[in-house]
Amino acid sequence: MTSKPELKGRPELRGRAARLAHLLPTGRAQAARTPFVLLVVLLLGGGLIGLLVLNSALSEGAFRLDDLQRETKELTDEEQALQRDIDAYSAPDALQRRARELGMVPGGDPAFLGPDGKVKGVPSAASAARAPLVLAPEALATATAPLPSPQSAPRSPHATTTPGR
Numbered sequence: 001m002t003s004k005p006e007l008k009g010r011p012e013l014r015g016r017a018a019r020l021a022h023l024l025p026t027g028r029a030q031a032a033r034t035p036f037v038l039l040v041v042l043l044l045g046g047g048l049i050g051l052l053v054l055n056s057a058l059s060e061g062a063f064r065l066d067d068l069q070r071e072t073k074e075l076t077d078e079e080q081a082l083q084r085d086i087d088a089y090s091a092p093d094a095l096q097r098r099a100r101e102l103g104m105v106p107g108g109d110p111a112f113l114g115p116d117g118k119v120k121g122v123p124s125a126a127s128a129a130r131a132p133l134v135l136a137p138e139a140l141a142t143a144t145a146p147l148p149s150p151q152s153a154p155r156s157p158h159a160t161t162t163p164g165r
Contacts, residue, residue, distance in 0.1 A: 013021050088094060108124030 089098075105126050107126045109122065111119050111121040111123035114120055
């Protein structure tokens with residue numbers, strides 16, 4: 001039997017232990033640490049850069065959300081102000097006041113037509129309570145211009161007049 005020289009600091013092993021000891025490195029073998037350390041540093045640096053980019057994107061989104069919420073609030077306030085204006089103009093007393101300013105008067109009793117063509121109810125004419133306060137520009141022009149005399153305008157025998165035009 002050949003005996004192997006005894007390794008420093010190890011007792012001589014026999015049997016199975018000797019075969020397993022053969023698989024272990026004999027010297028103080030140092031693994032190449034430089035690539036491992038470089039890999040760890042790169043992974044940590046990449047992670048930090050990724051977190052920085054993600055944080056920046058989230059901050060930008062938060063600012064955009066804040067701007068949109070402010071714009072939504074302003075538009076909602078404007079919509080509510082416009083709705084208040086509409087409500088003020090469509091209130092019954094405001095409509096009545098504006099109608100009177102335009103020279104409108106309350107109507108009389110209405111009459112209705114049934115599906116068979118018969119008139120139901122007795123209609124009455126509207127009473128003109130007072131003269132209109134505001135006249136349309138066309139009405140002002142005709143009210144101040146002299147009326148044409150029947151002799152000044154020649155009429156053709158075939159001309160027809162339509163009331164109200």
